[in-house]
Amino acid sequence: MLDIKKAQAALENILKKSHAPSASVTVYDNGKIVSLNAGLRNVEENIPTDEDTMYAIGSSTKAFVAAALCILCDDGKLTLDDPVKKHIPEFEMYDSYVTENLTVRDILCHRCGLPRHEFTWYPRMESITPAELVHRLRYLKPSAPFRYTMQYQNHMFLLAGYLVQRISGQKWEDFVRERIFKPLGMDPVNFNAARDMAAYPRAARGYSYDSETGETKRMAYKDIEVMGAAGSINSTTRQMAKWVALHLNEGKVGDTQVISQKMIRECHKHQMVIDDFGTGKVFEGYTALPAYGLGWFIESYRGRKLVHHGGNIDGFSAMQCFLPGTGFGMSILTNQNASTANNAIMYTLIDLYFGDEAVSWVDRLEDFYADMRKSAKEAREKARAETPENAPPTFALEAAAGTYENPGYGELVLTVCSGKLNVEWGSMEVVCEHVSYNHFELSAPVFGTAFPASFETDAANRVVALHADLEPAIKERIVFKKIR
């Protein structure tokens, strides 16, 4: 049993320490529903949140797409061990062996060998289609051998959504709406933050907190429909708790078997090991044996099996979780970018529910990320200190202006603006700073990360390409050839 008073106090404490504007939690406990809410869904207008406030659930979406493919398995349209190519004949990956052998199961558990390659889609999500991104998979280099290690990424879920469409003839969104939302009675729920959530009267606004300045700033709703199958759903905790309950009840809601027991168990089963060395001190002694199922993470938390999936998308951090066999699960939604609150709330409320000794999860997580930020900053400053001062590029900046292209990553345009290089890369804000010689640094404030980059010149000292370290899992830099 969850002590509601204590849970509410814990929730408020977590918001205070994480600076998250609001959180809504709906707990499903053996058929009973309880909601806990704290904070403001709209800071500027001082509007408190509740369980009917809409948030973006981010990557918690992945479990819906995995379930959609499992339902299609129930329908006899495919099996998890079918090669993707059987259903998408023109499908191609970088490695021809993977092209032939990649299965539906492989794409749902992050073992295809691809790292994130996030910048293939993030900067140009408004201008590219899922089919085009699927086509461009053939240009993305893997960073690990096939089925070798679990590497979390989004492209394979994009592919999963595309596969739903190819097999069912319906867009994956329509399929999920009809086969999952409808029988569960999930409403409101939608797939587009910029259009549909923005138009919804009871929507939370997304925010980010700057730990340096202590400021909370509003973030724009993002239309991520192109990568939607990896994270585009928006809903409320009251609705999402129905989804969590479906998992605890092994695919059944009322008399309707939405997804067979066999297939839903497949989602919660360990499919791929996650290296548990180096998860950091933060969870040491509490979590163990982490793995990925199909669209879900699985771990042993204080000796109990916990199935969960978080989500992070511009301005929002989410968490859906349940403990199989206990009848206990939660939907947790917050309106803070890259928050610690979603994780902290999950572990804190689980501790409370089972009466385990309390751990200050929000403090542990906040300290952990503060340390990470600090060491990243120090590493960057150290690297800067080691670079020679006043070492100008070997070419005039104007020579670098032009259009650059990489077949996987698309196009970016460089211009010179008041003595500095300016990067136009779709809708993503990118800052380009000179470091030394032909070395520059690209940074994307939305991700809070910076990438070393350098220009390649030919024998005539013409700038011919930009090499950017956009995918840290791959040693070689991503090469953008100058095409104009």
Next chain:
Amino acid sequence: MTNQEMKQRLDCIIEGIREKYHVPSIVVSVHKDGESFFCGGGLANVEENVPADENTIYAIASASKAFIATAVCILCDEGKCDLDKPVKAYLPDFEMYDSYMTEHLTVRDALGHRSGLPRHDIMWLNDRDITIYDVVHRLRYLPPAFEPRARMHYQNMMFTLATVLTEKLSGQPWQDFVTERILKPLGMTRTYLKASDYRGKVPNQAEPYRYRDGQLERMEYNDISHLGSCGCISSTVHDLDRWARLQLGRGQFEGKRVFSEKMADQLHCPQMIIKPGEMAPYGFEEVDFTSYGQGWFIESYRGHKLVHHGGTIDGFKSLVGFLPGKGVGFSVLSNLERNQSPAALGYIICDLALGLSEIDWAGRFWDVMENMRRQAQEQEKKIEDAIKNAPAQSRPNADYAGEFFHPGYGRLTVREQDGGLVIHILCKDMPLRPAGYDLFMADARSDGAGYVPVRFDYDLTGAVVSLSAPLEPMCAPIVFDKQK
């Protein structure tokens, strides 16, 4: 519970299990609270009335796998080996049936049972005049049963491969390397890597037995030295206590560093998921998160991480295990075929050491084994009925006789004897009972293997050209060509 109390309780439980399971002897080591103790007993040699104690030598069978995995990790510490390098980089002649695996199988894949190769055990049981090098050479003739790395499948020959790799990278016979680098620093003086080094030569060794139809029978000692360190080591619980403490100490034993903590993580952390039903026929609710590291099984037992590896060979059953971070290690040795006392005692030791409620593991495993025995009997009965009602065989016995050959499995001989046919397989003659037309049943009941179907095929002229038998149940029947 103090160690003294635990020893008393265990002695009592072991006595009960010995009686229930008819095991001549069971001996146990437990390390807890910084101290080790030994318990159990019975007869190591029933005919000569030799009592078993902590210095009695037993075959430990597959618990040998962790020794060679540890040897490989020591070579990694020395920079001579990299778990993620293809085996072919070290053994240029290495070849698998599947050319992709020939090129891509890494050392980690080999030690984690994810090569796609099934057991093919009959191959090395059938042909004993071969070396570890021959076994590795024949891998190219053994078809896989699964897609590369798609699932864990337990087998032996990848550890023969690791044995060959150890010889190649250390430049020493593997026995010398393991003796110098592991046995000596640990003071494991009664551990033997080759049966011929101790059988009949040193006092106090256990003999193998089986219990059938209410009778205890002595078995022949199965020397599998030709397989290398996938199962040929013999040891005592006195020595295995030290071995378990080395693993518990993450590579350090009494102040001596044998392998690095980094490699301890590789050995003891999950690398490959084992899904329910993939490894053991029983699913106990106390056991979850089952996986394989490198030479070790890992699971969550009642919420606690347990690392272990058992062994099974004619007339012996063993188990070595430890609870990382809890300071608990143990070993169990016994001399009765397929008895589940080590598995039961492993969990019982965990229950006692962790102060958990006791579970009747002996009863549970007994029920599982009884159930399996019943099913096997029913299966045998079905085949016997089919034989009784079988149509006549198509050809005279003389037509079937001859020598048959498969490049991986070696030679089988079919001869006429006493008006019937016998097949020489697994180094012994087994009657071939006619089961209709060209199908026969090899009677392997005395080996506990029931009946094995053997089918003959002939060409257009009616001459017998081949024999096929499902010697590896995960693959299509193995075809042996008749030799001219």
